[in-house]
Amino acid sequence: MTRKKPLPRNQRKVVSRVEQLKREDTIQDISVSLMDMDSTIMYYFENVIKPSVVENGETVKVPIMYSSPERWASVQSHGFMRDSKRQIILPAIAFRRTGMENDTTIPVDKLDPDDSKLNYAFESRWTSVNRYDNFVLQNGYIPQKEYYNVAMPDYMILNYDFIVWTHYIEQMNKIVERINWSAGSYWGEPNRMRFRTNIDSYTDITEVTDKERLIRTEFSVSMKGYLLPEDFNNRVTTKKYLTPKKVITSTETTLDINSAIENFKNNTERV
Numbered sequence: 001m002t003r004k005k006p007l008p009r010n011q012r013k014v015v016s017r018v019e020q021l022k023r024e025d026t027i028q029d030i031s032v033s034l035m036d037m038d039s040t041i042m043y044y045f046e047n048v049i050k051p052s053v054v055e056n057g058e059t060v061k062v063p064i065m066y067s068s069p070e071r072w073a074s075v076q077s078h079g080f081m082r083d084s085k086r087q088i089i090l091p092a093i094a095f096r097r098t099g100m101e102n103d104t105t106i107p108v109d110k111l112d113p114d115d116s117k118l119n120y121a122f123e124s125r126w127t128s129v130n131r132y133d134n135f136v137l138q139n140g141y142i143p144q145k146e147y148y149n150v151a152m153p154d155y156m157i158l159n160y161d162f163i164v165w166t167h168y169i170e171q172m173n174k175i176v177e178r179i180n181w182s183a184g185s186y187w188g189e190p191n192r193m194r195f196r197t198n199i200d201s202y203t204d205i206t207e208v209t210d211k212e213r214l215i216r217t218e219f220s221v222s223m224k225g226y227l228l229p230e231d232f233n234n235r236v237t238t239k240k241y242l243t244p245k246k247v248i249t250s251t252e253t254t255l256d257i258n259s260a261i262e263n264f265k266n267n268t269e270r271v
Contacts, residue, residue: 027148027238029237031229032226033227036193037158037223041095045093051091054171064092064094064095067094091171092165093163095163098159098160098161098220100157101156102155108155114233116151119149120149120150122150123146124147144242144244146241146242150237154228155226156224156226157222157223159221160220160222161218161220162218162221163216164218165215167213169215176217183197183198184198195223195225196224197224198223200220201219201220202217
């Protein structure tokens, strides 16, 4: 095996030792992906809106699913979905992401993807290293603070298409009323990421075949979100900074300075 020669110094990659910081905390790097926003819609429908219908005196939960391109094409051609046994799935809700665009109402940018110039700064309120005790009070100890800089995300507007199927118009009305009541609010999991959504209009379609009678409603949802990768070109978007520690000491005397000088002179004359 041939040995590779080292690169000349002028061709080596410049490594900044200042940016090589060791992370010993348990704080997770912040990142927001397209999957997070898709999961936000799924969580909100299943845990907040909770669409359901009444069939034969029983309350039935309406399933919601993210449609793959193949399933969505089948829905567009046939007008409904089928399960593995070729049975029509009723009631059901299906959605998919149709596109996204930049949010021009928030004109901010990170300027440089490799080294973001705009950041959000957060201070850690508590750390196990800095403990409050009597030593801190008596010696004027200034604790070390921890700061986290998070790169500025890209603000986007994402568009989703929804289709709802039911057997009867009464069932459809109940579902649409619950969805419309939540329009304009922030969808997402509490104490986590939440995104504002808006619904403009609904389209109702009634299909009657030889075997089934389908009530279908279509609508579009626009959601204001943001994208933030966890790292870019081996550079993390969440960086930790520490302030220098400092201990202030002072000298104190229990005697008056004039009397101390007189005592010193008297002791010197005796010698």
